[in-house]
Amino acid sequence: MTKIIDAIQMCDEKIFTYKKEIEEIKKIIGKTPRFIIINASNDEANARYIKGKIKEGEKAGLDVEVVKFEDDCNNEDVLNIINKCNKEKIPVILQLPTFKHLDTESLMKAINYNVDADGFAREWIGEINLGNDKVLAPATPKGVISLLEYYNVDIQGKVALVIGKSNHVGKPLCSMLMNRGATLINANSKTSDLSSLVKMADIVISCVGKQNLIKSEDIKEGAVVIGVGFTYVNGKQILDFDVDEIASLGKAKFVSNRINCTGKATINSLIDNVIELYKMNFNIK
Missing domain, CATH: 3.40.50.720 (NAD(P)-binding Rossmann-like Domain)
Structure with a gap:
């Protein structure tokens, strides 16, 4: 008998745990942990994915902020937000795809590994290839x-x-x-x-x-x-x-x-990555 599996129960259980962890982080850093999503596109699928990330992130207790750019934006506009996140240690993702005129690769590389909630940075990929994928991926x-x-x-x-x-x-x-x-x-x-x-x-x-x-x-x-x-x-x-x-x-x-x-499991793991970045950046056990 084939069983059709979904992620609903798993994610609900994990969200319950994440809420507790985020409350602890909030007590230690003195504010609600933030998570920033940069949307430099008018892609309908992007909007749908982001809606799911907001819903699950807020359910876990995160302050989720979406920075939406229109098609007249340039690389510098997006880079300014990325640099802000790097400086303030705010986990961030650049939702893909972006507008075609943007240099997506250079923008992705500009995200420091310690705020890279997507886990795309070469430091995290290197760790995975070395067998260390339990924290961020x-x-x-x-x-x-x-x-x-x-x-x-x-x-x-x-x-x-x-x-x-x-x-x-x-x-x-x-x-x-x-x-x-x-x-x-x-x-x-x-x-x-x-x-x-x-x-x-x-x-x-x-x-x-x-x-x-x-x-x-x-x-x-x-x-x-x-x-x-x-x-x-x-x-x-x-x-x-x-x-x-x-x-x-x-x-x-x-x-x-x-x-x-x-x-759904992807979004759940994204929230897990955000939590792990806060633990790492603020030396939280």
Whole structure:
């Protein structure tokens, strides 16, 4: 029997813990911990993601501030906010994507690692590659690992297939799985004979966002299937594999839900990153 998993219960439990931690931080620093989201775009998906981050952040007790720029902004405008966060040690993220005329890469690099709530800084990626990912990591891979651990998915010694090679999701997720003893296979949307790799995998995590990329009949008996990537079909956002079809076969042990799963776990992990940055910056045990 395939179980459709979501992140609702896990995130609710973690938010309860985060509220206690944030209250302690507030007592120590004498003010409510702040978290700043820079939105330099008019992207509708960005607005939706930010709304979720505000809701969950405030639920945990954070003071979440969104700095919205219009399309006449320039790099210096955004950099001024980043420099303010660096100076005042306020955790910050630059919501991606940004306006095309902005130099996103240089802006991302301008965020000091000790306020980088996304966990994208080279210092954090370096720590992950050295096996140290328990404190801070990119929020989406961290959320996926949290889900696997919450549902007691055995990672050590298992064959894990990660489909995707992005610097912010696919690559760090590979390292984090290897840190936990997985035998790792990394593929991408252009991998030839992807189906043979899917057939081998005990854990399949798809981070691409390409409809019908994974053939449901290739799923191994008792496998765990997690969808991270998504695409749009007829204006509706869906995961990059057909969850319902995979579930109906009854072969997989766990399949992630289309909604309230990896996206919700990502936001939850982002809040965890914010808390860890405050602990680090203010020497809070």
